[in-house]
Amino acid sequence: MSGICEVPLAFDSELQLGQLPGCASCVDQAMDGRRTKCSPWKWCSPGGTTTTPDTTIKLEDHMSLECIYPSPGILTQAEWFKISSSTSDRESMVIFRPLFGTIVRESYVGRIYFLNSTSNPKDMTLAFYNATEVDVGLYICLLHTFPSGSWEKMLEVVQTESYFEPPGPFDRYVLANPGEEVTLSCELQDVKPVETVVWEKIQPQQIDLLTLCNVKEGRGSLSKYRRPIYSTCNQRLISSFISINHLNINDSGVYRCSFKVNTGENETYLARLTVTTRNEGKWSQGQRGSKWGHDCWALVSVVLSYGFM
Structure with missing residues (x-):
């Protein structure tokens, strides 16, 4: 097959x-x-x-599906689709062009709107007035930009409470100031053949996929997150990191690193990042990752030159 x-x-x-x-x-x-x-x-x-899915969102009455173009360029058109659960066909929901305005498809009139398009021309986040169970499923945000061409993001709306429960215990607590760079890393103590490494950001209402590394091929993938996330991927990978430049308050949250090894086990590292203006220490000892048999470290570094990678 x-x-x-x-x-x-x-x-x-x-x-x-x-x-x-x-x-x-x-x-x-x-x-x-x-x-x-x-x-x-x-x-x-x-x-x-x-x-x-690049982002998983909890079903709520007034939920919003985040879609922010993270790269330079000019947005020429945006369109949202819902994916049929039976045929995988795309059902158009709404289309927007800066010169001509917005057209909401008939079945979605009075149910959806663009949340921030007037304040940020690259923000095509879609909000619901009163979402229900029929809104569970997969969505596509398709953007056309100049000069880069088309760009799309996949989102999944799920109806479950347990999926978004605050994870813990945390392996590390990290404090950083706005404008700095933070690097979070995790490492396997016992060398095992690793299949995939995934980094995610977990918030009460959504989970964002940040990076996915296929270790067998040595190829890494960046998700369609709203800001650049830097990482590495190779076939000898036994540790992984993500680096975030120019921190702001919205970067606060829980970050999860998951190793999947060839035995089928998942080894997980959790860090809680808090971006604060208070003059506090840049990192704390926290807990070691002994639960999964590996050492995990969280490192915060202030980078004077922003030419990273």
Whole structure:
């Protein structure tokens, strides 16, 4: 059986079948034409493809689906779609062009609106007036920009409370000041063949996928997060880091690093980052990552030159 496992969050997005955990079983599950979930990070689609949401959002009455273009360029058009759970077809919800305004499709009139488009021309975040169970599912934010071309982000709305419960205990507590750079890192103590490494940011109402490293291929992927996240990926990876420049208050939150090794186990590191204007120490001892049998470190460094990577 052949197929492709697609990871839409990457510039380098196509990986051969079986290179990501769960792809083979995903093909088997999807042969009956239904979309099913085959791992915490991937959805199966008819035809044997998998898709990885860039952001997972908790269903709430007045929820918003964040879509902010993070790169230089001029937005020429934006369109939101909902993905059919049975056919994977895209249903257009709303379309926006700066010169012509907004057109909301008939079935969504009075239900959705752009949250911040007037204050930020690159922010096409979509908000709901009164979301219900029918709004659970997958969404695509498709942006057309000049001169870079098209850019899209996938989001998933889920109806569950436990998925967004505050995780813990934390391996590290980190304090930093606005404008600085923070680097969070985690390391395996016992050398084991690693399949994937994933970094996520966890908030009460949503989880953002920041990076995904396919260690077997040595290829890393950056998600469509609202600001640049720097990381590395190679075939000898036993540690991982993310670096965030020019910190602001919105960068505060919980960050999770997850190693998946070839035995099927997941080893996880959690750090809580607080960006504050108070003159406090830049890092604290916190807890060591003994729960998973590896040492995890969180490092905050002030970078005087912003030419990182």
